[in-house]
Amino acid sequence: MSARRVGAITRRLLQQFRRDRRTLALLFVAPVVILSLLGYMIRGASSTPDVGIANEDEGPFGGAIASALHSSDKIKAKDVNAADGDAKLKDGSLVAYIVFPPDFTSRVRQGTIAPEVHLEGSQPGNGATVLQALQQALTSLAAGPGSAVRFEPQVHYLYGGPNFDTLDYFGAAFIGLIVFFLVFVITIVAFLRERSQGTLERLMASPLRRGEIVVGYMLGFTLLALVQSAEVLVFSLAVLRVHNEGNVLLIFAIEALMAIGAVNLGIFLSMFARTEFQAVQFIPLVVVPQFLLSGILFPVSSEPQALQLLSNVLPLTYAVNGLRDVMIKGADLNSTALQIDAGVVAGFCILLIVAGVATLRRRIA
Amino acid sequence: MHMNEAFAVDVDNVRKSFGSLHALDGVTIRVREGEIYGLLGPNGSGKTTLIRVIVGLVIADAGTVTVLGRKIPDLAVLSQVGYMTQQAALYPDLSVEENVDFFATISGAESNVGEALQLVNLDERRKSVVATLSGGMRQRCSLACALVHRPRLLVLDEPTVGIDPQLRVQFWEHFRQMAAAGTTILVSSHVMDEAERCQRLGLIQYGQLLAEGSPNEIRQQAGSANLEEAFLRLAGRPQQ
Numbered sequence: 001m002s003a004r005r006v007g008a009i010t011r012r013l014l015q016q017f018r019r020d021r022r023t024l025a026l027l028f029v030a031p032v033v034i035l036s037l038l039g040y041m042i043r044g045a046s047s048t049p050d051v052g053i054a055n056e057d058e059g060p061f062g063g064a065i066a067s068a069l070h071s072s073d074k075i076k077a078k079d080v081n082a083a084d085g086d087a088k089l090k091d092g093s094l095v096a097y098i099v100f101p102p103d104f105t106s107r108v109r110q111g112t113i114a115p116e117v118h119l120e121g122s123q124p125g126n127g128a129t130v131l132q133a134l135q136q137a138l139t140s141l142a143a144g145p146g147s148a149v150r151f152e153p154q155v156h157y158l159y160g161g162p163n164f165d166t167l168d169y170f171g172a173a174f175i176g177l178i179v180f181f182l183v184f185v186i187t188i189v190a191f192l193r194e195r196s197q198g199t200l201e202r203l204m205a206s207p208l209r210r211g212e213i214v215v216g217y218m219l220g221f222t223l224l225a226l227v228q229s230a231e232v233l234v235f236s237l238a239v240l241r242v243h244n245e246g247n248v249l250l251i252f253a254i255e256a257l258m259a260i261g262a263v264n265l266g267i268f269l270s271m272f273a274r275t276e277f278q279a280v281q282f283i284p285l286v287v288v289p290q291f292l293l294s295g296i297l298f299p300v301s302s303e304p305q306a307l308q309l310l311s312n313v314l315p316l317t318y319a320v321n322g323l324r325d326v327m328i329k330g331a332d333l334n335s336t337a338l339q340i341d342a343g344v345v346a347g348f349c350i351l352l353i354v355a356g357v358a359t360l361r362r363r364i365a
Numbered sequence: 366m367h368m369n370e371a372f373a374v375d376v377d378n379v380r381k382s383f384g385s386l387h388a389l390d391g392v393t394i395r396v397r398e399g400e401i402y403g404l405l406g407p408n409g410s411g412k413t414t415l416i417r418v419i420v421g422l423v424i425a426d427a428g429t430v431t432v433l434g435r436k437i438p439d440l441a442v443l444s445q446v447g448y449m450t451q452q453a454a455l456y457p458d459l460s461v462e463e464n465v466d467f468f469a470t471i472s473g474a475e476s477n478v479g480e481a482l483q484l485v486n487l488d489e490r491r492k493s494v495v496a497t498l499s500g501g502m503r504q505r506c507s508l509a510c511a512l513v514h515r516p517r518l519l520v521l522d523e524p525t526v527g528i529d530p531q532l533r534v535q536f537w538e539h540f541r542q543m544a545a546a547g548t549t550i551l552v553s554s555h556v557m558d559e560a561e562r563c564q565r566l567g568l569i570q571y572g573q574l575l576a577e578g579s580p581n582e583i584r585q586q587a588g589s590a591n592l593e594e595a596f597l598r599l600a601g602r603p604q605q
Contacts, residue, residue, distance in 0.1 A: 008470035016458040019494065198454030202510070205420040205448040206471050207440055 001212055009208075009216025010223070013190070017224065023186055027224060031178045031232045039167055039240050048073070049126040051133070052080035052088060052097030059105020065115070066100065068137035075133045085118055095119070095126040098134060113138060116154045131155075168243030172327035173296040173320040175232050175242075179255050180262045180316060181287055183225045187266025188279045191217065196275065210360040214353060218263050225259030245330030251323060257345045258319045264352035271359040290316040315348040372431070373398045373518050373549035374419055379428035381414055381572075388414040389425070390572035396551050396565075401544050403563030404553040405596060411572040412553040416522045419551070420448045433517055444472050447516035451523040453503035455510065457496035461487050464495060465509045472514035481513040484539065501532045508536065512543070519543065521552040525559065537562050557593045568599055575599050 017024055053069055055062045069077045080088065085097040099116040107114055117134065119127040131153070138151060194200040203213060233252060236242045244251070269286065273279040293300075293307060294316035300308055311317050322341035325331035331338045374396035381389040388411050396402040406412045417423040418430055421438045435442040455464050466478050482488045485505040495503060504524070512519060519540075525533045537559065540550050544564075552563070560566055561580055568575040568583070576586055576599050587595035 004473065005471050008467055012456065012459065012463070012467045015463055016456055019458040197457065198450060198452040199456060201422060201450070202448065202454045202468070203471075204422055205443060205446070206468070207444040208471055209440065 001209065001215070005208055006212050006216040006219065009213065010220040013217065013220030014223070016190075027182060027186065027228050028231060030182060031228065032235055034178055035171075035174065035232070035235060035240060048076050049095040049129055050093065051075040051077050051130055052085055052094045053077050054080055054082035054085065054097060054099045056082060056102050057100040057104040058102050059108075061105040061108050062100030062115075065134075065137045069098070069133060072133045072137060074129055074136070089118065089120040092120075096130040098130070111150060113151045114154055116156065118156045120157075127157075167240060168328065169324075170296065171236055171240065171242035172244075172323045173294075175236055175251070176255060176258050176319050176323045177291065177294075177296060177316070178232055179225060179229050180258045180319070181291075182228065183221060183259050183262040184266045184287065185280075185283065186224075187217070187221050187263045188270045188273070188282065189276050190221075191267050191270035192273055192276050192279050195270070204360075210357050213360065214264075214267055214356045217267055218260065218353065221263040221266075222256070222260050225263065226256055229255040229259060242327070244327045246326035247332060250326050250332065254319060254322050254326065254342065254345070257342065257349065258316075261315055261319075261345060261349045261352065264349055264356055267356040268352050268359065271356070290314050293317065294320045296320055315345055318342075318344040371398065372396060373433055374402075374551060375429075375431040376415065376419065377429045377431075379415070379418060379425045379430060381418060381423060381425050387572050389418065391428070392569070392572065392574050393428075394567045394574060394577065396549060398549050399544060399547050400564040401540055401550045401552065401562065403560050403566045404551065404569060405555065405560055405566055406553075406569035407555065407600065410570045412569055413522055414572075415569065416520055416551070416553060420446060420520055444514065445517045447511040447514065447519040449507055449511035449519075449521045449524050451526040453500070453507040455495045455503060455506055458494065460492050460494050461498070461502075461506050461509075462491040464506055465513050468510040469513040474514035477513050477515060481509040484512070485509045486535075501528050504528050504532070504536075508539070516548065518549045518551065521550065523553050523555070525554065525556065533559070557591075557596065560592055560596075568596065570600050 051069070053066050055066045057063065066077075066079075069075065080094070080097055082097070082099045085094070085099070088094040088097065096117060096119045099118070101114075101116060104115065115134065117130065119130065134153065135151070191200075194203075229252060233248065233255065237244055237248070265286070269282050270279060273282065289310075291297075293303070293311040294314055295311065296316075300311045300317060303311060318341040322338055322345070325335060325338050325341065333339065372395045374394070376392055376394045379389050379392050380387070390411075392411070392415055394402075394404075394415075404412050404415065414423060418425050419432060419437065421440075421443060424438060430437040432439070433442050433445055456467070459467070462478065462482065465481055466475065469475050469478050469481070479488075482491055485508050487502065487505055487509060490498070490502065493502075495506060498506065504527075508524065511521070521540075525536055528536070533556075540552065541562070544550050552559075554560060563580070565577065565579055566583055567577045576583055578586065580592055583599075584590070584592060584595045587598045589595040589598055
């Protein structure tokens, strides 16, 4: 392995990208567009959520607020039994339910308005809407017994917490997904171009070793991917203000691992495509299943048993898990779960490098 | 072994099949050091496969290939071999100079870039991006990439396909000069006036060597006045 020759490949790749503005745009503009869209979709939602109301109040106030809630245009209120509430949150038919306990009226008379608010929590935008609607409904009441009342709703979360919103949950995973996806697509196409323009044949008829080609490619694209990762991270944390409990460098390190994995997956899979068009066909085959099964959208534990087996062999599952552990739970390198996640992703990288080198000759002939 | 030393390329009874297709069916050719050896044959005759076997891109099923005294496959000997195809295999996003410099660096010949560009008359276009060049200029750039490391053996697979007659004459002038300076050149073609410029020719069809010798010897062997007729006459023989 000669550093000069590996360096020649890396330098040439970067020179090429300097002139390939469209690919550069894909690398550095697309992540911002995707993240902005996602942020807007999740935080800018303007739906009226379904909210259950369980009025157990022995006095009149519970009923009064309940009827005010029924006429609210912010939520769709319907009466439920408090006992059924959690089940309905879990099956998704309600995003929240409000309980007026038996002593609600008597406590209001003592100066405390204390309804119980149960939020599903994973779509935090809805939680804010519910609390807003409740507060509006209370204003009719507040005029009654005097201004000395305190509003103290008892808020319970099924998932998440008070300061946690959906983008915080998805954002952690998307940071990794965006880098993985874009780096994969660009690598596989670039490597195929090398083949279709005949330069790969020329490289193979030169003293270059296969490993030098693969490592040179890996370094070049990883360098680009690291810049992209840093951009995505800064944009997510500084502009979108995605919740982060963990060490930024650790997030960056996981992203870098994913980028290296994506580069090598691209090189490896490019062996199985003859044209750039065929390479693009790998996206629904390789990227979409990982997107669906890696736990980004639905927790792996909620999948059917057979799919869980599949999820557990996909590298993205571990990367997403690791990113969430760091960003949501604030895990550090002492965490065994994170060690396993990072180890599995690193293992995949090595496996793909070896596979890429091994299959390089086969596709030349 | 002593006999081999005189030959830059020694292909001995090489066979290569792709599925049921016998691309090379027991070919033996020997290219002497410092000569221009022309490989002639119609499309699909096995010329390209033979060339790819010689530069190590294809591994023969049977037989031996020796290049510059080293048995192929051999990575080290490739630093003394230049290879060029009819497709100008270049990076279109890079400039002429960047392309040549890249291939030079691979072979540790960075200092030769300027000389190679002068040789193919691309010196004043060194900063041009390859995608903006004409086909002929690309082919010249491709040649510069193939010879920038001053190879002892230059293997050219139909290097003049698709380029104008003027440039073709220029290319052959380069080849002649390089051969005079000691470089061995193995070139495939199906253009007869190019065949005249070779010291020796090998006629290939159906993956076999039909005839080998100087242009004069080939003409005599076929009993024809010109090479084109000789070629057609020899190639027209039914497959054995």
